[in-house]
Amino acid sequence: MAMSQTKRVxxxxxxxxxxxxxxxxxxxxxxxxxxxxxxxxxEFPRGxxxxxxxxxxxxxxxxxxxxxxxxxxTSGEVEVNGKAVxxxxxxxxxxxxxxxxxxWATVLRNVAFGLELRGVARSEREARAEKYIKDVGLAxxxxxxxxxxxxxxxxxxxxxRALSVDAQVLLMDEPFSAVDEQTRxxxxxxxxxxxxxxxxxxxxxxxxxxxxxxxxxQIAILLPRPSRVSEVIRPSGFRNKGIDNIRxxxxxxxxxxxxxxSLRSYVx
Amino acid sequence: MYVFGYRLPGLSxxxxxxxxxxxxxRAELTFFVPPLSEVLRTLVAIIGTPPFIKALSETxxxxxxxxxxxxxxxxxxxxxMGRSRLxxxxxxxxANMFLSAPLTALVPVLMVLFGFGMKAIIITTALFAIWIxxxxxRAGVRQINRSLVEMAHSFGASPVDAFFKIYFWAALPEIxxxxxxxxxxxxxxxxxxxxxxxxxxFGALFELYSANFLMAHFWAxxxxxxxxxxxISEFLAYLERKVAYYAAKR
Ligand SMILES: Nc1ncnc2c1ncn2[C@@H]1O[C@H](COP(=O)(O)OP(=O)(O)O)[C@@H](O)[C@H]1O
Ligand SMILES: [Mg+2]
Numbered sequence: 001m002a003m004s005q006t007k008r009v010x011x012x013x014x015x016x017x018x019x020x021x022x023x024x025x026x027x028x029x030x031x032x033x034x035x036x037x038x039x040x041x042x043e044f045p046r047g048x049x050x051x052x053x054x055x056x057x058x059x060x061x062x063x064x065x066x067x068x069x070x071x072x073x074t075s076g077e078v079e080v081n082g083k084a085v086x087x088x089x090x091x092x093x094x095x096x097x098x099x100x101x102x103x104w105a106t107v108l109r110n111v112a113f114g115l116e117l118r119g120v121a122r123s124e125r126e127a128r129a130e131k132y133i134k135d136v137g138l139a140x141x142x143x144x145x146x147x148x149x150x151x152x153x154x155x156x157x158x159x160x161r162a163l164s165v166d167a168q169v170l171l172m173d174e175p176f177s178a179v180d181e182q183t184r185x186x187x188x189x190x191x192x193x194x195x196x197x198x199x200x201x202x203x204x205x206x207x208x209x210x211x212x213x214x215x216x217x218q219i220a221i222l223l224p225r226p227s228r229v230s231e232v233i234r235p236s237g238f239r240n241k242g243i244d245n246i247r248x249x250x251x252x253x254x255x256x257x258x259x260x261x262s263l264r265s266y267v268x
Numbered sequence: 269m270y271v272f273g274y275r276l277p278g279l280s281x282x283x284x285x286x287x288x289x290x291x292x293x294r295a296e297l298t299f300f301v302p303p304l305s306e307v308l309r310t311l312v313a314i315i316g317t318p319p320f321i322k323a324l325s326e327t328x329x330x331x332x333x334x335x336x337x338x339x340x341x342x343x344x345x346x347x348x349m350g351r352s353r354l355x356x357x358x359x360x361x362x363a364n365m366f367l368s369a370p371l372t373a374l375v376p377v378l379m380v381l382f383g384f385g386m387k388a389i390i391i392t393t394a395l396f397a398i399w400i401x402x403x404x405x406r407a408g409v410r411q412i413n414r415s416l417v418e419m420a421h422s423f424g425a426s427p428v429d430a431f432f433k434i435y436f437w438a439a440l441p442e443i444x445x446x447x448x449x450x451x452x453x454x455x456x457x458x459x460x461x462x463x464x465x466x467x468x469x470f471g472a473l474f475e476l477y478s479a480n481f482l483m484a485h486f487w488a489x490x491x492x493x494x495x496x497x498x499x500i501s502e503f504l505a506y507l508e509r510k511v512a513y514y515a516a517k518r
Pocket of ligand 1: 056
C-alpha cells in the first residue's frame, strides 16, 4: 500500500539515464556470527547525493566503510568508476561522524592532512587547505586547535579535509549527528549547494528521515539486520524550487510520511 | 604553603627541613649527619675538581646511554605491543614481571654476560628504565581513537606514516609520563651499576667517601645527584604539560 503510493508520488519528472559512479553488488558482510549486510545491491549515480537511511544498527556505517575500502566484504564487491575496490583510494574521501581530527594539529594541518599523506609538498598543500578552510567558512581559524572549536566548526574542518583531496566520491557517515539543530540546518543547506557546485558523488548516511529527504537525489532505505535495500526513493519535484520552500513542499511532506510508514514497524 | 595567612614562596618547606638538618648536624647527634652548611661548603669545594668532573662525566655517559637505549627500544616496542595482539601476548607478561622484579638481583648475571665495564652499567641502567616506558607507550596506543587510525588509512597512510603521524602522537602524553618515571628509575640503575659492577663515577665517589667516613662529601654528592634527577624529571613534567591540552581530548 504504502509502497504503491510512494511510487506514484515519486515518478521522476525527467527520466534521463545517469552514469553510475559507484555500484555495490551482492554485498554480504558478517561480523563473526552477526550478519550485518546480506546480498545488498545498490547503485550510486554520478554527481548526485544518495542517502543511506535506516534505524541504528542496520549496517549503514558498515556499507559506507566497505565502499571506502576500510572493511572487506564477506562476499560481493564494490566498483568505483568500473574498477573493483580493494582498499582505500584517492578517488574516495571519508567524512567521519566523530570528525576524526588530529587533536595535536592546527586546523590548517588537519585540513591539509589528507594531502600530506598523499605526499603533496607543504606550500602547495597549505595553499589548497587555506582555500577550503575559507570555503567552509573557517577563515581566521587556521591556527586554532580542534579543542578550541565547536562541534559544528570541527565538522567543517573534517569536510574541508575531505574536499581538499578532490576525490570524486565523498562518503559521509552521519556527519551532522553531533552538531546542534541550527548548525545542522545550515549544514544541510550548504550541502545542497555543494552537491550543485562540485561535480562529486555524495554518499550520505543518516538516520534522520527529514534530513535524508531534504538533501537527497536518491534515498536508499535499509531495513534491520541482515539488512538489504528495501526501497529506493528519488524525490524530484521540489529540488529546484529553492531551499527555503523544500520543507513545506507537499511532495517533501508526503515522502517523509511514507518513509515513516515503512520504517515504523521496525521501531519498538 | 600559608603561614598566618601569608603565602610563602614554593619550596619554602625545603628551608624548614634544611634548618632542621643544620640543627641536627650542629647537635652532633651522629657522625652520619654533618651540618648542612658544612655539606654545602664541601659541595662548593669539590664541584669542579677533576675527580668530581670525571665521576660526573662517567655517570652522565652511562646514564644517558642507558636512558637513550631504553627510550629507543622501549617506545617503539610498546607501540608495537599496543597494536599487535600476538606481540602483546608474547611480551606483556615479561614486561609486567620485570617492572616489579628486584632488578638489583639480576646485576650479577649481567656482569657474567657483559663483563665488568661500562657496557654492563649501561645495560643495567636501561633495564631499570625500559619496562615502565614499554608499558606506558603500550597503554598510550591502546586508548587511541579508532577513527583516527581509520581516517589515516582512508587517506592512504602507509604503515610508517600511521606510526609516526598517528600512533606516536596519540600516545605521546603517556610516553612522556613513562619516560619521566623511567628516568627516575634509571638514576637508581646507574648508581647500583656503578656500585656493584665496577666502581666508577658517582658510585666510586660514594664508595670512597663512605669508606673514609667523609660524610660531608658523601652528602654533597648525593645532593648533586638529587638535583640532577629532579631537574630532568621537572623538564619532562614540563613537556608533559605542553601536550596536556590534547591528552584529555583524543
Ligand atoms: N566490529 C564489529 N564487530 C561486530 N559487530 C559489529 C561490528 N561493527 C558493527 N557491528 C554490528 O553490525 C551491525 C551494523 O552496524 P553499523 O554498520 O555500525 O550500523 P549503523 O551504522 O547502521 O548504525 C550492528 O548490529 C553492529 O552491532
Ligand atoms: Mg553508524
